[in-house]
Amino acid sequence: MNSIILTEDEKDVLQELMNVAYGNATAVIAEMLDAFASLSIPNIKVMQVSELMERFNQLKDSSYFFSTQAFMGEFNGESAFFIDEESANNLAKHLELESIEDLDDAILELTNVLTSSLTTRLAQEMDTEVSFALPSISKVPLNEIANVDTFLQYSQVIVIDTDLNFEDQMIHGKIFILTKDESIQWLRERIHTILEALI
Amino acid sequence: MAQRTNTYDIRSIDIDKKIISSIDNGIIILDDELHIYYLNKWLAIHTGLKEDSVLGKKLDAVFHNIKTKTLTRKIKTALRMKTPTFYTANTSKYLIPIKINQLKISNYEYMQQDVSIIPFDEEKRLVALIITDQTNMANTNALLEANIKKVNELNAELIRDRKTIDNKVLLIKLDSEFMIRDISQAQLRLLGYAKSELLDHNYFLFERLHINKTLKEQICQHAKENKVFNFEQKTLTKDGKELWMSNTLVPEYDSYGKELGYILFRNDITDAKELQKHQEKLLSNSRSSAMGEMVSMIAHQWRQPLSLINTLVATLKIKHELDLLDTQTMYKSLNKMEQTVNYLSETIDDFRNFFKPNKVITEVKLAMIFEKSTALLDDEIKQQSITYIQTIDEEIKISTYQNELIQSIITILKNSVDAFKENPTQKQYITTTVKQERTHLSIFIEDNAGGIKPEILQRIFEPYFSTKSKNGTGLGLYMCKTIIEDHLKGKITVTSQDGTTQTLIELPLSL
Amino acid sequence: MKYLVTDDSKLARLSLVKSLKTHVQDAEIFQATNGAEAVEIVKEHKPDIVFLDLTMPVMDGYEALPKILEAYPNAKIVVISADIQEKAKEKVIALGAQLHVQKPINADKMQDILDIL
Ligand SMILES: [Mg+2]
Numbered sequence: 001m002n003s004i005i006l007t008e009d010e011k012d013v014l015q016e017l018m019n020v021a022y023g024n025a026t027a028v029i030a031e032m033l034d035a036f037a038s039l040s041i042p043n044i045k046v047m048q049v050s051e052l053m054e055r056f057n058q059l060k061d062s063s064y065f066f067s068t069q070a071f072m073g074e075f076n077g078e079s080a081f082f083i084d085e086e087s088a089n090n091l092a093k094h095l096e097l098e099s100i101e102d103l104d105d106a107i108l109e110l111t112n113v114l115t116s117s118l119t120t121r122l123a124q125e126m127d128t129e130v131s132f133a134l135p136s137i138s139k140v141p142l143n144e145i146a147n148v149d150t151f152l153q154y155s156q157v158i159v160i161d162t163d164l165n166f167e168d169q170m171i172h173g174k175i176f177i178l179t180k181d182e183s184i185q186w187l188r189e190r191i192h193t194i195l196e197a198l199i
Numbered sequence: 200m201a202q203r204t205n206t207y208d209i210r211s212i213d214i215d216k217k218i219i220s221s222i223d224n225g226i227i228i229l230d231d232e233l234h235i236y237y238l239n240k241w242l243a244i245h246t247g248l249k250e251d252s253v254l255g256k257k258l259d260a261v262f263h264n265i266k267t268k269t270l271t272r273k274i275k276t277a278l279r280m281k282t283p284t285f286y287t288a289n290t291s292k293y294l295i296p297i298k299i300n301q302l303k304i305s306n307y308e309y310m311q312q313d314v315s316i317i318p319f320d321e322e323k324r325l326v327a328l329i330i331t332d333q334t335n336m337a338n339t340n341a342l343l344e345a346n347i348k349k350v351n352e353l354n355a356e357l358i359r360d361r362k363t364i365d366n367k368v369l370l371i372k373l374d375s376e377f378m379i380r381d382i383s384q385a386q387l388r389l390l391g392y393a394k395s396e397l398l399d400h401n402y403f404l405f406e407r408l409h410i411n412k413t414l415k416e417q418i419c420q421h422a423k424e425n426k427v428f429n430f431e432q433k434t435l436t437k438d439g440k441e442l443w444m445s446n447t448l449v450p451e452y453d454s455y456g457k458e459l460g461y462i463l464f465r466n467d468i469t470d471a472k473e474l475q476k477h478q479e480k481l482l483s484n485s486r487s488s489a490m491g492e493m494v495s496m497i498a499h500q501w502r503q504p505l506s507l508i509n510t511l512v513a514t515l516k517i518k519h520e521l522d523l524l525d526t527q528t529m530y531k532s533l534n535k536m537e538q539t540v541n542y543l544s545e546t547i548d549d550f551r552n553f554f555k556p557n558k559v560i561t562e563v564k565l566a567m568i569f570e571k572s573t574a575l576l577d578d579e580i581k582q583q584s585i586t587y588i589q590t591i592d593e594e595i596k597i598s599t600y601q602n603e604l605i606q607s608i609i610t611i612l613k614n615s616v617d618a619f620k621e622n623p624t625q626k627q628y629i630t631t632t633v634k635q636e637r638t639h640l641s642i643f644i645e646d647n648a649g650g651i652k653p654e655i656l657q658r659i660f661e662p663y664f665s666t667k668s669k670n671g672t673g674l675g676l677y678m679c680k681t682i683i684e685d686h687l688k689g690k691i692t693v694t695s696q697d698g699t700t701q702t703l704i705e706l707p708l709s710l
Numbered sequence: 711m712k713y714l715v716t717d718d719s720k721l722a723r724l725s726l727v728k729s730l731k732t733h734v735q736d737a738e739i740f741q742a743t744n745g746a747e748a749v750e751i752v753k754e755h756k757p758d759i760v761f762l763d764l765t766m767p768v769m770d771g772y773e774a775l776p777k778i779l780e781a782y783p784n785a786k787i788v789v790i791s792a793d794i795q796e797k798a799k800e801k802v803i804a805l806g807a808q809l810h811v812q813k814p815i816n817a818d819k820m821q822d823i824l825d826i827l
Contacts, residue, residue, distance in 0.1 A: 016719035019765060020813045023792025028280050032272065036797040039765045104290040109273065116282040198724040
């Protein structure tokens with residue numbers, strides 16, 4: 001596949017769709033945690049997998065938990081969620097969890113909520129559907145990030161990353177939505193349809 | 200809404216209880232306060248609960264292990280998001296406790312479960328819990344994890360070993376053309392080169408100054424035949440320091456048995472070489488010093504017979520001038536002279552023999568050893584009025600290198616004799632006592648020639664250490680110790696008190 | 711009537727302007743890409759209705775809101791945001807916004823907004 005370059009307009013559309021989707025996801029989590037999140041502007045970037053791995057590696061050092069979840073449909077890909085130790089502990093405190101297993105479960109749930117609401121909403125805005133299967137959500141040991149072979153199957157990825165930021169509760173995370181090669185083409189066509197409808 | 204088709208699948212089709220019942224999954228329908236609305240046959244069978252008996256009850260009241268808060272949160276989130284939420288066997292193990300009763304090996308007592316919580320009726324706040332048996336998967340995962348752990352441990356160990364080897368072992372990897380393929384950090388450090396300076400260089404070219412044609416041919420021959428070859432060579436460090444290397448050339452194969460080239464394991468033997476050279480020098484020094492001692496002893500031995508010959512010659516001369524020399528007297532004197540000259544030549548042979556190292560071990564009487572040793576010192580002993588007392592059982596025998604032993608004993612006795620020259624006393628004596636033990640014998644030699652001061656005593660076995668004012672090379676006792684300990688496998692100790700010196704030699708009865 | 715559309719996203723501005731035009735014929739529509747620009751335009755043109763996004767670079771909606779009202783107290787501010795947390799809504803109403811509407815905007819939603827105002 002040739003190198004993908006996203007135009008400013010394409011980026012803008014993707015950013016705004018993500019913004020809307022993320023607003024939705026945050027609201028769900030805010031309700032779940034009975035907290036208030038500050039929203040930030042999502043970053044959109046086309047990356048080589050090697051570059052992505054490097055970013056993951058940087059995050060790895062300060063992270064406590066890393067999880068991924070795949071989503072399927074016309075728009076398909078994978079989400080990756082990082083949360084640091086302090087945030088995980090604060091999350092545990094906030095959810096009044098009893099044990100470390102509960103914490104892992106709660107973070108997987110957070111991953112699931114983020115991924116589902118983000119991608120569902122994104123798909124909805126693009127007039128399609130996505131589905132999630134349970135086995136596709138998993139915790140990845142931090143030292144094995146580089147070995148996650150689904151990532152290695154990508155050549156180029158559109159990386160949408162945004163911060164999960166509960167200031168008062170001191171819970172911070174980073175979520176990446178990664179779309180695979182064939183999905184990128186589909187995504188661009190959709191973006192153009194949306195833009196054309198407006199002009 | 201995108202998700203609607205998904206989530207409403209179950210509701211839009213009329214729920215056929217027969218189908219739901221025959222599914223190989225557990226299905227429970229709950230409201231967001233955990234009241235049970237439905238339980239399928241699979242669950243009833245596995246839990247032993249009748250649907251009628253649990254309907255309307257709260258799930259966490261039926262199964263006390265369920266964490267109310269967590270489940271409620273998941274249900275509410277599913278309803279709120281209109282997408283499923285999950286429990287995974289990975290982290291949660293199971294929701295509904297179902298004992299595994301099958302007779303198969305399992306890591307788990309309870310069925311491991313994945314649980315999907317699917318929004319079912321948003322108005323009535325109902326969700327469907329779909330429970331999937333993941334025990335097999337969990338078992339496989341556990342097995343896999345254990346194996347991965349083992350592999351990782353082995354791998355870590357291997358990496359550690361590699362690092363250690365790289366840092367500690369001197370080795371050079373060569374290809375079949377003797378080009379340097381790799382070189383350990385330890386070797387690089389020793390030679391002072393960077394890896395890049397040596398890689399892809401020909402080994403023989405690199406060592407051209409130190410590997411001659413013959414050695415090169417030998418190396419190549421062994422390499423060609425895939426034989427291990429040991430050789431020593433000099434090499435130069437980058438800054439020109441000369442080092443001695445002992446090398447072992449070993450053919451290297453990959454895991455399929457294909458030849459990769461050779462590995463050269465090396466050892467820095469520079470220090471050992473230096474020591475060897477030093478020792479060789481010492482040994483040759485001590486040999487010449489022994490010769491010197493021998494000559495001086497011969498001189499002593501010869502003094503009397505020579506003066507006898509001198510006297511005989513003078514007598515013959517005078518008698519001849521006075522015309523008093525008759526044939527009988529002349530022959531008598533000549534015979535006497537011949538005898539004496541023979542004695543002189545025997546003395547030389549004796550000395551020469553004793554100072555020639557033995558190649559074979561022989562069994563000899565110890566008394567005979569001492570007889571031979573003292574014979575060469577007799578003259579000096581008498582001259583200095585030393586009383587020599589010897590107590591040796593005639594039956595004691597020893598299997599050893601006899602000349603070496605004689606040489607050592609002569610050295611010790613000579614030391615005593617010489618000591619009296621420096622410290623003459625009234626009643627000078629040297630005593631020798633030999634005692635036989637079960638496996639060894641002890642030779643005990645004592646003199647009263649003034650003793651040895653403690654600060655000197657601890658240094659007497661050092662090479663080039665001497666207290667004698669002249670002719671002392673300082674190698675006698677060093678040689679003695681080397682011979683007794685290295686060649687004769689024995690032990691020598693010297694002690695001193697109240698003007699006396701004791702030398703104890705312990706020797707194995709048989710070498 | 712003067713309108714100001716404030717959003718860092720071109721897509722969001724386009725769809726807002728389009729849905730606005732389906733209901734209002736002789737509208738004078740200004741556009742700003744962040745809070746700071748919006749405050750400047752308000753000072754100069756005093757728009758009757760200000761559509762304001764929350765998440766924007768340079769100056770976000772929360773910061774811009776009181777400044778806009780200060781520059782032109784008669785402006786009616788409609789927050790159009792993806793942030794649908796209850797606390798976000800309460801916060802902007804407390805700051806003086808007339809309405810908080812969830813993104814994205816379509817013609818139907820715009821009709822409702824204009825009706826309320
Ligand atoms: Mg924005």
